[in-house]
Amino acid sequence: MGDGALVDVGEVTLFVRELGERSDKPSLVVLHGGPDVGHGYLVPGFEPLARDHHIVLFDFRGCGRSTRGLPADALQPEYVVHDTDLLIDKLGLGQVDLLGFSTGGRAAMQFVDKHPDQVRRLVLASTSAYGSADNAEYLANWDEYQRRRRAEDAADGTLRNSTIFVWDLDLAPAYLALLESLGPDLGDWSEERAINGLMHPWCPGNPEQILRTFDKPILILHGEKDMGFPLQLAHRLHKALPTSHLVVIPETAHMCHFENPEAWSNHIRQFLD
Helix, strand or coil, rough: CCCEEEEECCCCCCEEEECCCCCCCCCEEEEECCCCCCHHHHHHHHHHHCCCCCEEECCCCCCCCCCCCCHHCCCCCCHHHHHHHHHHHHHCCCCEEEEEEEEHHHHHHHHHHHHHHHHHEEECCCCCCCCCHHHHHHHHHHHHHHHHHHHHHHHHCCCCHHHCCCCCCHHHHHHHHHHHHHCCCCCCCCCHHCCCCCCCCCCCHHHHCCCCCCHHEEEEECCCCCCCCHHHHHHHHHCCCCEEEEEEECCCCCCCCHHCHHHHHHHHHHHHH
16 A cells, blocks of 8 residues: 555544555654644655554545545544544554644644543654644744744745745755645645634643653654754653654754654654564
């Protein structure tokens, strides 16, 4: 299934890509971010890890090549968690390791709250347990972020946050090309619904308490220059979870898996093994 396949999980059909070979190690199931696009932008970060791990990536309902055109009330975070549970069962994966990237990290927190026994180890990559107000506090006084934000706004959406999410600006065109290769479609999830309070929380309840109750190994993996969820928030979560492990990848931003895929994969490999 290296090129992907459609998997029927009942109410929806999910586009699923499996990298690497199954073994006696738990499979790593990945929840992508957004949810404006599918999982394709994450593939470069997992190709090195697939040399010795089995990885399952899929497009959320309403994204990419999974079921589209659902009613608005079926596009809620809890359905992503439900679909993930059904997919794990459908593929016969048993207990898995779980990685949540960006918004997918919040979905992963909800998943381990609802299905703690299904997960052996948890990776929270380029994500946060805290709200948008916490992000804004750190970004407001970051001059480089503000400079890049103005440039993005002046480009009227054509840069697609490539200069925000990638620290090395020499790599920004390649990241933008990757996004464009996935197609212009931004999926069915509406940011306006979230702004207007019509979207349910990606992690209801207290994320810190959920993760303490989960009480299994947690890796917090973050880019040093993350402008989506500033590094201070990763340190804050690590401090709140004394048994967690924090790894910071130097000179990378939100898409640290793209900027330094070998280092990113190696840190995940060391944690899982």
